[in-house]
Amino acid sequence: MVVESPPGRLARLTVRSVGIGLLATLAGTVLALLTYQLQGAGVAIFILAVTIAAVSGGLWAGVVAAVLASIALPIVEYPDRVLRFDQLRDLIAAVVFLAIAVVVGLVVGYAADERDRAGRREREARLLAFLSAKLLSGDVPDRVLDEFVQVLLEPLGLASCQVSVTLDGQDIEARAVRPGVPRGGPTEVIPVVVSNIPLGTLIAERPEGRRSFTRDERMLLEAATRQAAVALDRARLDARARLAQLDAETNQLRAAMFSSVTHDLRTPLASIKAGVTSLLDVSATHDKGQQQELLTTILEETDRLNRLVGNILDLAKIRAGALIPKRVATAVDEVAEAVVARMRPLLVDFTVELQLAPDLPEVPADPVQLDQVLTNLLENAARHSPRGGTIRIHVGETRGAIRVRVADEGPGIKPEEREKVFEAFYRGRESPESSGSGLGLAIARAIVVAHGGRIRIEETTGGGTAMVVDVPIEETVL
Amino acid sequence: MKVLVVDDEPQIRRALRTSLEAHGYEVATVGTGEEGVVASADQQPDLVLLDLGLPDMDGTEVIRRVRGFSDVPVIILSVREAQSDKVAALDAGADDYVTKPFAMEELLARARAALRRAGPDEPPQPTLRYGGLEIDLARRLVTLDGEQLHVTPTEYALLEALVSNPGKLLTHQWLLRRVWGQGYGTETTYLRTYIRALRKKLGDDASSPALIVTEPGVGYRWVGESA
Numbered sequence: 190m191v192v193e194s195p196p197g198r199l200a201r202l203t204v205r206s207v208g209i210g211l212l213a214t215l216a217g218t219v220l221a222l223l224t225y226q227l228q229g230a231g232v233a234i235f236i237l238a239v240t241i242a243a244v245s246g247g248l249w250a251g252v253v254a255a256v257l258a259s260i261a262l263p264i265v266e267y268p269d270r271v272l273r274f275d276q277l278r279d280l281i282a283a284v285v286f287l288a289i290a291v292v293v294g295l296v297v298g299y300a301a302d303e304r305d306r307a308g309r310r311e312r313e314a315r316l317l318a319f320l321s322a323k324l325l326s327g328d329v330p331d332r333v334l335d336e337f338v339q340v341l342l343e344p345l346g347l348a349s350c351q352v353s354v355t356l357d358g359q360d361i362e363a364r365a366v367r368p369g370v371p372r373g374g375p376t377e378v379i380p381v382v383v384s385n386i387p388l389g390t391l392i393a394e395r396p397e398g399r400r401s402f403t404r405d406e407r408m409l410l411e412a413a414t415r416q417a418a419v420a421l422d423r424a425r426l427d428a429r430a431r432l433a434q435l436d437a438e439t440n441q442l443r444a445a446m447f448s449s450v451t452h453d454l455r456t457p458l459a460s461i462k463a464g465v466t467s468l469l470d471v472s473a474t475h476d477k478g479q480q481q482e483l484l485t486t487i488l489e490e491t492d493r494l495n496r497l498v499g500n501i502l503d504l505a506k507i508r509a510g511a512l513i514p515k516r517v518a519t520a521v522d523e524v525a526e527a528v529v530a531r532m533r534p535l536l537v538d539f540t541v542e543l544q545l546a547p548d549l550p551e552v553p554a555d556p557v558q559l560d561q562v563l564t565n566l567l568e569n570a571a572r573h574s575p576r577g578g579t580i581r582i583h584v585g586e587t588r589g590a591i592r593v594r595v596a597d598e599g600p601g602i603k604p605e606e607r608e609k610v611f612e613a614f615y616r617g618r619e620s621p622e623s624s625g626s627g628l629g630l631a632i633a634r635a636i637v638v639a640h641g642g643r644i645r646i647e648e649t650t651g652g653g654t655a656m657v658v659d660v661p662i663e664e665t666v667l
Numbered sequence: 668m669k670v671l672v673v674d675d676e677p678q679i680r681r682a683l684r685t686s687l688e689a690h691g692y693e694v695a696t697v698g699t700g701e702e703g704v705v706a707s708a709d710q711q712p713d714l715v716l717l718d719l720g721l722p723d724m725d726g727t728e729v730i731r732r733v734r735g736f737s738d739v740p741v742i743i744l745s746v747r748e749a750q751s752d753k754v755a756a757l758d759a760g761a762d763d764y765v766t767k768p769f770a771m772e773e774l775l776a777r778a779r780a781a782l783r784r785a786g787p788d789e790p791p792q793p794t795l796r797y798g799g800l801e802i803d804l805a806r807r808l809v810t811l812d813g814e815q816l817h818v819t820p821t822e823y824a825l826l827e828a829l830v831s832n833p834g835k836l837l838t839h840q841w842l843l844r845r846v847w848g849q850g851y852g853t854e855t856t857y858l859r860t861y862i863r864a865l866r867k868k869l870g871d872d873a874s875s876p877a878l879i880v881t882e883p884g885v886g887y888r889w890v891g892e893s894a
Contacts, residue, residue: 488770491768495768515751517855517884518855518856519883519884520859523859523873523881523883524883525874526873526874526881527873527880527881527882527883528883529874529875530873530874530875530876530880530881533875541874543874551856551859555884556883556884557750557883557884559883560883560884
């Protein structure tokens with residue numbers, strides 16, 4: 190790194206260093222003139238002046254001060270004999286001055302260079318640390334790369350920076366340009382490689398007419414690019430792991446669905462087929478009442494089948510990530526009213542109490558999906574309530590969310606079972622043979638979560654279950 | 668009464684034909700949107716039952732074409748998932764929708780309501796009665812159980828829009844344009860506020876409605892039984 194590092198104060202003869210040398214000598218001269226009666230004071234004062242010049246201005250300031258001091262010393266010490274160097278004393282003084290200037294200047298210059306290098310290394314280290322923190326934040330590769338190229342611009346003095354990589358067959362490109370800077374200067378192209386697999390390239394470009402990249406800068410660029418490559422590789426592996434997990438979940442779901450399909454789909458189909466074949470059977474004689482009974486069974490089983498198919502489709506949509514709410518300003522209280530109105534025929538065996546807080550704000554939500562949530566919660570409440578029981582629905586506002594509470598007078602759910610009821614195909618132990626498909630609550634939760642909301646179970650004072658849904662009033666990102 | 672069924676499923680066509688004929692309707696069935704448009708023109712049906720999921724043409728497109736030459740009532744048959752399609756179809760001029768699978772009695776009730784609306788104009792009734800509710804259209808007066816209600820002009824306009832389309836599902840957009848004007852269509856909050864106020868004044872409970880039914884995300888329907 191030292192070889193090509195920009196030369197420090199060793200070689201710089203600048204106006205500043207000459208100025209400092211001049212000033213120090215001038216001050217020394219004045220001081221020496223004031224104290225000229227004191228024998229030898231002049232030499233000491235000029236040594237001090239040269240040292241100060243070399244310390245504060247570097248080598249060249251010291252040398253300038255030494256030369257000037259060598260001239261000034263005889264003038265100050267012997268005002269009658271202008272510029273006489275033949276005296277051994279003045280010659281020695283001049284040599285001593287120069288030696289001090291060189292030694293002190295070199296030491297100071299070296300220290301300054303070291304300080305510069307340390308500062309630069311620190312800046313580089315900080316940049317790299319910042320980059321790796323950004324890159325490994327687990328954010329999506331596109332966004333990470335966008336930030337990455339942006340961050341590189343300033344410290345490397347770039348006019349533009351661009352990364353293009355191919356990750357698992359997907360092309361990602363990020364590009365940052367410093368506005369108002371003329372492009373077309375020296376350009377560095379660095380391959381983005383991870384474990385010997387080339388992913389793409391990074392192209393860094395200086396503003397027009399600027400010097401090309403130093404070795405340090407190139408190494409910094411390479412280090413930064415390596416960081417980016419590692420981060421991209423991690424993102425790729427993460428995505429694969431997620432896919433694998435999804436695969437595993439899907440397989441598990443398939444197995445559960447398979448066992449459910451055999452039971453839940455075939456049972457109503459069996460009833461329907463039995464009923465229909467019985468009615469078509471010319472050898473059988475059904476009276477009006479028997480016919481009615483068979484037909485009612487067929488109708489009920491058809492509805493059950495329809496609900497189940499709907500639920501399975503919803504679940505499939507959820508698992509495929511296709512359950513995206515189409516958000517519009519939705520009045521949850523109005524949806525609740527409509528759901529209760531529609532479900533009245535199914536709820537004739539129960540007392541339904543609907544309480545709505547006045548002046549509730551609208552929420553950004555999908556009315557059809559919210560309808561589905563409330564329908565499933567009501568169905569669930571009806572399924573677990575004793576005949577003649579009361580189902581209480583309350584819609585109110587709570588800290589930034591609309592809260593719907595559906596309470597039943599059923600047997601309640603044990604705390605350890607409360608999370609499980611939201612899993613697909615789970616049926617409560619109390620009612621393993623109940624007519625539910627075990628999907629309604631799973632779907633309700635998926636929809637609520639897709640809206641950035643929460644769903645949980647509370648115990649009611651009567652020992653029943655209350656399903657509590659919070660839908661945020663402000664749209665929240667998942 | 669002639670009913671045209673446009674559905675690509677032969678089983679549905681057969682079931683609808685059998686049930687409708689059993690109720691005294693004359694039934695024609697076709698399997699594509701194109702045939703549906705042609706049959707609507709040639710056979711002049713009194714009612715069209717239109718499946719939204721046709722293989723050859725978007726259901727909304729069928730409605731638009733039919734509306735080009737006919738005001739025949741159109742009832743949409745669609746699956747639950749196609750909510751936005753339903754709204755689009757209603758906005759394109761469909762009269763109502765029934766979600767598949769449906770109960771025959773529900774379809775028949777919707778069909779009767781649609782046919783009644785499209786039927787020959789009865790002599791304009793100056794006063795509509797729904798139980799204790801009376802709406803005097805000539806004098807723009809609303810009375811409930813003999814007592815006159817104070818109804819704002821906007822509320823009255825909304826009420827009039829609803830009662831002049833009994834049984835019909837009126838979309839948010841349609842109601843907003845009809846009551847507030849052409850520039851409106853997305854301000855569902857206004858509509859909701861006025862519907863709520865109107866329901867309160869008319870004494871209708873939204874959770875067991877006798878007058879105005881809410882179809883969340885779609886619109887409102889007047890279900891008051893005239894008496």
